[in-house]
Amino acid sequence: MKLLHRRDLYGWSSFNQERNLDFNSFAWIRPEGNVLIDPLPLSAHDYNHLHSLGGARWIVITNSDHVRAAKEIAHVTNAQVAGPAAEKDNFPIRCDRWLWDGEELVPGLEVLELHGSKTPGELALLLEKTTLITGDLVRAHQAGSLTILPDTKLSNYQEAVASVQRLAQMSGIEAVLVGDGWSVFRNGSLVLKELIATLQ
Numbered sequence: 001m002k003l004l005h006r007r008d009l010y011g012w013s014s015f016n017q018e019r020n021l022d023f024n025s026f027a028w029i030r031p032e033g034n035v036l037i038d039p040l041p042l043s044a045h046d047y048n049h050l051h052s053l054g055g056a057r058w059i060v061i062t063n064s065d066h067v068r069a070a071k072e073i074a075h076v077t078n079a080q081v082a083g084p085a086a087e088k089d090n091f092p093i094r095c096d097r098w099l100w101d102g103e104e105l106v107p108g109l110e111v112l113e114l115h116g117s118k119t120p121g122e123l124a125l126l127l128e129k130t131t132l133i134t135g136d137l138v139r140a141h142q143a144g145s146l147t148i149l150p151d152t153k154l155s156n157y158q159e160a161v162a163s164v165q166r167l168a169q170m171s172g173i174e175a176v177l178v179g180d181g182w183s184v185f186r187n188g189s190l191v192l193k194e195l196i197a198t199l200q
Contacts, residue, residue: 004175006131008029010049010053012025012042013025021141021180025037032057035109038066039059039070040069047076050077055077060099061081063119064084070093081095081096082095082105084099084119084120115162116137116156116162117149117160122135137163138178140180140182144182144184148161168189176191
């Protein structure tokens with residue numbers, strides 16, 4: 001796994017040829033138990049690395065299209081799985097906890113519910129008020145800028161824009177870690193505002 005902009009954050013990726021971008025996963029390393037977000041399959045090297053960092057206590061899945069390797073990794077690590085409450089009735093794997101807007105999975109990891117995306121109640125996560133982690137709705141096909149899913153993939157464009165506006169109004173975001181594409185490691189709040197300008 002690759003060290004990111006904080007010493008307690010790691011990421012790993014898989015290149016998707018169809019979309020010509022990376023799919024990304026993240027690990028927050030914390031003494032009380034590590035949290036994995038939208039985990040892709042881990043190589044033997046990365047499994048060993050994760051084990052050396054304390055394994056995993058929680059796996060968060062931001063939406064049903066990002067289940068990825070969560071079930072397999074949970075089995076190996078004995079981690080509990082959390083998913084979006086709005087998808088509870090039709091989620092493809094069993095979850096130990098369902099997450100609602102405004103709550104914290106663990107201290108310092110706030111849940112933000114997004115609307116208008118491919119799936120109902122897609123989650124974004126705000127880590128200690130400074131690092132935003134997104135699933136599908138907010139993404140980046142070009143380094144240094146953010147975009148959203150194409151109109152044809154959205155369930156409701158206006159709700160999607162309103163969800164992004166909510167994110168852009170949050171002050172103090174330094175980094176935006178995206179599930180799909182290029183993450184932004186500096187001036188996150190500014191880049192989110194630039195994204196909103198392209199949607200209006």
